Amino acid sequence: MTTANGLFNFIGGLKGAGKGPLPSMLQQYVELRDEVEERLPGAILLFQCGDFFETFGEDAERLSRLLGITLTHKTSKDFSTPMAGVPIRAKDQHVERLLAAGVKVAIAEQMELPGSGLVDRKVTDLFTPGTLTEERLLGADENYLASVATGDGYALALLDVSTGEFKCAVFGTRGALYDELARHRAREVLLAPEFEENAALLSDFRAKFPVMISKGSFDEAACEAELRSTFGAIPESLATSALVRACGSILAYTRSTQHGRLDMVTRVVRYEPGASLHLSDAALRALEVFQANSAGGSTLLSALAHTRTAGGKRRLRAWLRSPLLDEASIQGRLDAVEALVRAPDLRDGIRALLYRAHDLERLAARVASQRVLPKEVAALARTLELLPELDALLEGQGGLLGQVRARLTALPDVVAIIRAALVDNPPIRLGEGGLIREGFSAELDALRDEALTGRAWMADLEARERERTGLPIKVAYNSVFGYYLEVSQAHAHKVPSDYRQVATLKDRARFTRPDVRERERDIARCESAAERLEFEVFGELRAALANHVELLSAAAGALSELDVLSTLAEVAFSRGWNRPATSSGEVRLVQARHPVVELALREAFVPNDAVMNASRRMLVLTGPNMAGKSTYLRTVVLCALLHQIGSFVPVDEAELPLFDAIHTRIGANDDLAGGRSTFMVEMSELAAILHSATSKSLVILDEVGRGTSTLDGLAIAQAALEHLHGVGAFTLFATHYFELTRLEGELPGLVNLHVAAQEEARGLTFYHQVLEGAAKSSYGVEVAKIAGLPGSVTTRAAALLASLTAKSEGGDGELARELASLDLARLTPMEALGLLHAWQKKLSS
Template sequence: MVKHTPMMEQYLKIKAQYKDAFLFFRLGDFYEMFFEDAVTAARELEITLTKRDSGQKEPIPMCGVPYHSAENYIRTLIEKGYKVAICEQVEDPKAAKGVVKREVIQLITPGTVMERSMLDDGENNYIASLSHFEDGSYVIAYNDLSTGENRLALIQQGWEAVIHELYNQPVKEVVISPELPEERQDVLREKVNPTLSYQKEADLKGEHRPLCRHLNDNRLIEGFSRLINYIQDTQKRSLDHLQEAEVIELQNSLSLDMYSKRNLELTETIMKKGKQGSLLWVLDQTVTAMGSRMLKKWVERPLLDKASIERRQEVVEGFYRNFMERDSLRDILKSVYDLERLAGRVAFGNVNAKDLVQVRRSLQKIPTLKECLLQFEQKEVRELAENLTFPDNLVVLLENSLVEDPPVSIKEGSLIKDGYNPQLDTYRDASKNGKKWIAELEQREKQETNIRSLKIGYNRVFGYYIEVTKANLHLLPEGRYERKQTLANAERYITPELKEKEQLILEAEEKSVDLEYQLFAEIREEMKNHIPVLQSLAETVSAIDVLQSFATVSEENNYIRPEFSDHKLSIKQGRHPVVEQVMKDGSFVPNDVFLNNERNILLITGPNMSGKSTYMRQLALTAIMGQIGCFVPCEQAELFIFDQIFTRIGAADDLVSGQSTFMVEMLEANHAIANATDKSLILLDEIGRGTSTYDGMALAQAIVEYIHDHIGAKTLFSTHYHELTSLAESLDKLKNIHVRAEEFEGNVVFLHQIQDGAADESYGIHVAKLADLPENLIKRASDILEQLETNWDGKETARPEAEPETESGQLSFFAHAEPSNPPVKAKQGQSEQKIVEELKNLELFDMTPMDAMNQLYQLHKKAKNQQD
């Protein structure tokens, strides 16, 4: 059996309890790590890996980080998805018998960070738990430890709905049962990419039961218990700021699956995974951190209730109409700090005096904010003022107690105002007068000894001292000074009188610092009683900030207030809110959209790059903007309130799951068809292009017919299968529209205008030309297309002679082809038609030059084989 030192035995015993975390083991001024922790940490943190002799044959791998700068290293590990267990000494080393006792005082995980430097001001930091029940239902519980928010969702639509719900939230960590099947854990890792943690079933602890007292579903209570118990077990401290669990009524908000949130780029872009270029980027004119977080939540969960939407619209209109008052409102809000997270820090115990001063300054702005809101004419705006609770007692406490600019440390004094505490004033007076006495003593000693350079100083080792240069030592009276320290050019002395005064001064300063910390702790405890008021105030201020942001954006970008209809959707001169911001030159071309219960499918044809996808996306984004209460980018709008939005826009392989572009396309299409209702919006772009021409066309037509006959959802369906335009003759609720493009001097000109009717061609070769494919390739493709179109009736298609080698030494395309005998016409017609279809449906703009060469070669080979 391997025998370790007592300290290492202690380390291994504690580490065994935290196998999935780095153990930051406190040794003096460092947090040390050993064994595999050290090897991995050294690599991830890019620090030196050393070794420690532990009496074994092989030294133990070891690395460490300084205690005073550990936060930066912890942040790096947390951002990479790791957990960190902080193990501290919990007894005085001087009183310890043997190894100093150590315990883990906190487990820091991606979902439970509280340090400001580890949090994004504009985004909630959610940890979630997932619980599964025998009836097939799931409960997802969300918590943002930094704000105290608790929310619960009951999912009864199966596992796929669970993944969509988790994907749509910024979840950093998911707590699950160890019994959740491994394959489902793998799906969570692949689709949601959280840190996974484990918590068995447990009853909710007594102090937290009030948080779910209004819940009457045992599944919700059990799901909530798993999450709260995990947080309590890992944080090991007060959680007084946790709010009552709010049940998310999923049926009360517009549902956006993971595909739609990604494809529509609501909160981040597909390519860069950043906020810039998303709908959130356009709408965010908030001026507080908590307002920015609330805006993101609203975008992710648009409303379904018309009355609730219109209440928001009334406030936005009030802010919109009164520019001067809104500008004043924004200035006031800029002075309000993040009350939501400050309240969390108070409860958590990591708040400092600067934080409390921020609370004080924020609260001092509330009466001014209230007065500003009352200046608006809109009744709904004035009602917001009534929800601004002003905690007078707390403000008075903070005004009377804390200095204006306190230090960051709460254990070194200078926090509390004079006059707040009589005993503190006494200590400060003793310290102040003592220092005055020291200054007077220095002047007296200079006069009595006639040493002008004599000075009285202080350091922590020797206390107060009298310093005399060696050149003046002969002037000192004998027997009066006691030598304390010798320097190179001076001697330091003390006197009995100086030591006596020193004791009084230092005692007063020490007691003063201790008392200040005690008073600060009392203020912090008193603030905990006001946390619910602060949280309520933060919620109201956040809503005000979001609504003024809507008004500001609407005025700057010329948005209008939409109306809502139960049976139709009508948008005149609609614009894409993001694209028009990117195209600041004003060149964006607006378009109309009209759908109703009698004409609910628009079949869109037109060339690539003409704007079909933009047109589809702008409809969805306009609908979302309307349903969160914002004004919308158009000249006039009557919107339909959608219950769900489904999108299939763009092509992408799911490499992790081994699924091709076409499989992903079919899965997303199936998700829409299986879940859509007649109140949904479906956007399908180029369905069927990932397979053969006839397969793709057949699937596309069947999907359109199914939506038309069985679902009745309002649908935009774009396609290059021009044959589908004939569906307008058999499907009475379908209408053909196209994006206008024209050919000019051999080039295609995109007009980006939506017009009635079907497009006459796809201009694929013209788009390929814009992509700078080789000129001889473009010419050859044009020749093939012309011949195929000319000989559509099955007549002989002329073929080029083999071309000579080019100057560069490379053979031109198909130079190896040999002339063949004339084809047998009876066998040619059907096969040639297939070749024509394949050529017509080539997506040249999506190909690389090499892909295009290969495709053309294959078509040429097929044509040659038919003639042979």
């Protein structure tokens, strides 16, 4: 039992704590808060008091600061403590704000109607960013909780409790672990003690992942017990101590927030990071796959995301995050997309039905945990009713579409019991009444009939009493007096003798009668019993639905997959995309377009060809800024990415090999919080590429080396090109270093390309056409004019450029020609010294 001093220590601002026992409500609050602190340390407890959720003491002060609400005080003779609260009707929006601010939230609700004594309250909900299951608090995307432990490598567990998806992997390096965490955008992370105890490691982690870091239990024995409790045994795939600890801790933490229930988690899948095309977080950001690099910009996901269901959008994200390496799987998806492209009626029919479907993945998870609400059960029935129609549409389809059809189990018995049990438009929450359909439960019908008879008796009472007494009697009800008979004061002395007065107002008097009170008690008894019975009947329905979770989950997965396939087909059909062929080692794109930029420019977009093979393994692209170099690079890479998720691509024709990884180094980003300049970030990303690229990798490098001096940058850029040439990676390299174009004759397979531009009387014209050969100029001064630099600056820049060019051609260029003409085999040491002396004088003049 918490003492007054204990309350004083918690509340902080409490006054007079030693003068007597705590008020009973504050005592209850502190006891519940102690319970919350044990289960979810650091959480704010929202404590229901009538129509508000209140907080006290330090929690009140935190809530006031975080939400910007007024801080008041609860006072009595012996106590005063800070108090702040939010209306019940606005709970969800305030919970969202608290979670976004990195604060966990506990809810304690009243379990009974207020009476003369202390109202019973219990902790009903625990909210953390990574363990949300309530649809009203969730977005459509995945909502991952992550857990990280070390041992034989870095073990990562990822759980989306809203769908039951649970997977894990082991990574050899911290960088690979960080990449995977970033790609999955975990909302909350549990870190093993070895992270917490290493200040430098923890600081590095916090700098890279500004998400909520929570404390989990990583004791190996406890984690093993958790795994056995959840799955019956420790899964064989969890072969290392680190995996056991990561997976066990995430289950234990989630169980503590779900009141001990984890029925939605039925299996854990261990995946191999190398089983899909490698896309680093840097590559995903550079290619703007999920997040635009500029405010209001578009992404590849947004260009494709015409999915009809929330589950379909999540599945599309997963496909983009982990493109395939297996050719048979890619061809299976491409076959399905092509079948839907060629059959517009089938495609339109599928998409029209999916538009009416609810989020079956999350519904199945809530059914499994038996926390599904009446409205959600009705949504489940509506979604299941679509399955027979989808089955009929897919009849006769083979391949992947046939496999999807086989998983769309209709479950007519489930639909029938839901329709029989629930009214057509059930209430949102339990306890509101009017939930179970008439005729489903004879006992419930009898209670309702009895209550209805009582209400009918009450409804007729006014007319009967007016006729019996001849007085203008009114029958009414309120929560204080219940049912009562009311007359004006002028008629109060005329009421019958069986009337008993219960209230006197200024101009009216209120009465009751024994039979009215008895009938009122009967109505309340029947309605209360009916409410309890409705809850029991709905509980039985929940339990019955939970028996079908496995089939519901399979159908949910099939719906999501069908949604993505039909979406890719719709995009391909509406935008003129075509099916790519898989080649053994050649990139051939005819009239390729950038899938996102094309949407913005429409007909103004200029398509380009791209050819890469054994004799064109490296493409060095030069030309002015704004001419389209980066767009060209991204076009090739995005076509490769789309191919390996099983999508058609924005081309007239395409042949593409299967790449093992896509590496990118684009743009200028710093990490000042981590102590890294723009150039250091660039070099770190380049280092990661050079260490991991293989002959099956696709590499795009844009302006490597521009963050340092010209000579340093040029040297680094050339050395990187030479390294990738040695590796044999498919490489596209955009640069302003014209010195690199001479490598075309020195490195076999390196080819120069340029983006066409022409300096004309009205200024510089961009043609956005990629042609063979090196560009004549970078047109930097001309681009500066277009950007709006003052005329005096661009005029001076043009003059300086001419002077520097002349010097280079007349001085440095002459020296270069002299050096190239020397016969070194016949040159004596004295002659060499003489030449060096002469050249030095020329350079210093």
